[in-house]
Amino acid sequence: MADMVRIPSVNEDDEICDDLLTRDEALEMLEFLEKFEYASNRRITLLILWKTGMRMSGLRALELGDFDDGRPALELRHRPTTGTPLKNKEKSERETF
Numbered sequence: 248m249a250d251m252v253r254i255p256s257v258n259e260d261d262e263i264c265d266d267l268l269t270r271d272e273a274l275e276m277l278e279f280l281e282k283f284e285y286a287s288n289r290r291i292t293l294l295i296l297w298k299t300g301m302r303m304s305g306l307r308a309l310e311l312g313d314f315d316d317g318r319p320a321l322e323l324r325h326r327p328t329t330g331t332p333l334k335n336k337e338k339s340e341r342e343t344f
Contacts, residue, residue: 273297295321299343304334320344 277297280290295306305323308331313322321343325333333339 268297301343302334302339305339307331308333318344 273293276293277290280287280293284290292306295301296303299321301321301323308323308326309321310326310329310331313324314320315322323333323339323341323343324331325336325340327336
């Protein structure tokens with residue numbers, strides 16, 4: 248069966264998603280989620296992504312200890328040994344406020 252399945256080849260440009268979330272769309276979604284799903288994962292995910300501009304992989308790499316409520320800030324750290332690596336490794340490490 249594996250020999251019968253034809254795997255399509257795509258060029259590099261087709262592998263990149265260039266969809267953008269506009270400011271108006273983001274604010275409309277956040278307003279809806281704040282009203283109807285205040286403490287939901289969806290709202291918090293969108294809020295963090297919108298406010299920080301981080302990648303989805305950066306969000307997945309966050310651990311509880313990465314939140315510093317004294318500033319407040321999120322610290323993105325490359326930790327491949329704990330299962331929370333960042334796409335560009337140490338180059339992606341940063342603090343977001």
